[in-house]
Amino acid sequence: MSVPFLDLKTQYNQIKDEIGSELTEVLDTCYYVLGPKVAAFEEKFAEIAGTKYCVAVSSGTAAVHIMIWAADLQPGSGIIVPPNTFTASVEGIVLAGHVPVFVDVDKDTLNLSPEKVKSFLESCSADGTPVDPKTGARIRGILAVDLYGQPAALPELEKISERYGLLLFEDACQSVNASRNGRPAGSFGTAAAFSFYPGKNLGAFGEGGAVTTNSEDIARRVRTLRDHGSREKYIYDFIGHNYRMSAFQGAVLGVKSRYISQWNDRRRDAAKRYNELLSGLPLVLPHEDGDVRHVYHLYAMHTPERDSLREFLSNGDVASGLHYPLPLHTQKAYAYLGYKAGDFPVSEWNSSCNLTLPMFPDLTQDQQIIVTEAVKSYFSQKG
Ligand SMILES: Cc1ncc(COP(=O)(O)O)c(C=O)c1O
Missing domain, CATH: 3.40.640.10 (Type I PLP-dependent aspartate aminotransferase-like (Major domain))
Structure with missing residues (x-):
């Protein structure tokens, strides 16, 4: 599926x-x-x-x-x-x-x-x-x-x-x-x-x-x-x-707008479930500050193996995204501002290794299991 x-x-x-x-x-x-x-x-x-x-x-x-x-x-x-x-x-x-x-x-x-x-x-x-x-x-x-x-x-x-x-x-x-x-x-x-x-x-x-x-x-x-x-x-x-x-x-x-709060609650539940299912893997999972209600427009995790993991997921019919693949200070459109690669290491780190997983209010537990099992098999086939 x-x-x-x-x-x-x-x-x-x-x-x-x-x-x-x-x-x-x-x-x-x-x-x-x-x-x-x-x-x-x-x-x-x-x-x-x-x-x-x-x-x-x-x-x-x-x-x-x-x-x-x-x-x-x-x-x-x-x-x-x-x-x-x-x-x-x-x-x-x-x-x-x-x-x-x-x-x-x-x-x-x-x-x-x-x-x-x-x-x-x-x-x-x-x-x-x-x-x-x-x-x-x-x-x-x-x-x-x-x-x-x-x-x-x-x-x-x-x-x-x-x-x-x-x-x-x-x-x-x-x-x-x-x-x-x-x-x-x-x-x-x-x-x-x-x-x-x-x-x-x-x-x-x-x-x-x-x-x-x-x-x-x-x-x-x-x-x-x-x-x-x-x-x-x-x-x-x-x-x-x-x-x-x-x-x-x-x-x-x-x-x-009548439903947004309950839809966001469902996103928060899904994010919690991803955190549980992915714990123990060599991944940086999303950080949530203690005093916030994070509404998980995107569930972004990080790994230096992002590109090969993404390809593996795609071969298993699991969609994923990159948000964003190139930080703006290194894009041609903003070259006139005079920045260069290396100026903003955290943004550059984020672009080099972020991977966003399927996330929407109606994401089912079964779908989350398929996604996370695929991530697990990527790491286990690597040994
Ligand atoms: C952070 C941020 N700012 C601005 C926009 C622009 O919104 P829109 O696509 O509705 O023009 C988006 C949407 O993609 C966004 O994610």
Whole structure:
């Protein structure tokens, strides 16, 4: 029996009727863009993220871009970001007219390391003003990424941001309904970005995203920027974009958000079971901080034999993934920033040996046994 990396169909079959009637309502009203379904979802999602405001947009990439854009930092500001993330985190910084400043991650959580951020800022703040030594950009922000479903060390990063007068942004695209110290992902710092790409924990039936914030000002700016900068129809105070969410996605997300907490509980159970079934093998299993609710968007383990293990699994019809195979500071797209291999050893280690296993709420115990037996046979046939 093969095991897929992700199974969207089983989940769809469980909520088919609810989804069907919501989509029919959209069809009947012919309200296809924004409108009541999107507004109702925004209200529900603000509750999930524990913020006063949620503004739905067209994708997670749009969300990262627009939240930084809405903060109205001086053009060309430096924004600290980890190199082991999906490219959209860094694209958002560049699209908003700023300069990515890479700082390495923590070896356990693979999230931005507050210690490394602190010592980097100390090293480049001769007169109290942090300036990126590589590009000369004045540093004005931090974009922390909640990788794999585990919120970054956001309380520590909030303190560092306050000390240096920086804005803290959260890329929570992989961590819907996660929390740290009881605070939901999306509720830290100036604003947070979420993705509802179909494969995410809360997935639309197409593209979708959202910005959450407690700042009325940021929420108002995001709302305006997502709709061409228009405060009323055909009246423009500034140039915006078309980042509006489709009503169909708002309707789907409204239904799915009722289930997200229980789906994430099932992911957490599956991660625990993987940990038990894989214990004792020469693998680095995922680290979960004590004060977090990790929602396992991805179950990532590490081994120097990643490539041969992956091939072995694939030959046995067990799917797996790489998140991510090449850290961003070594990619051609970011070569203009002047980094080189060796600059961020933990991110490079992660890229060289991470392997992500099938993970979704409906993953069965039998499927987990097939996956873990395949991993075990890889190591036992090696002797
Ligand atoms: C960390 C991170 N940031 C941003 C994004 C971009 O989201 P989207 O694919 O919805 O544009 C993703 C999604 O893959 C992501 O994982």
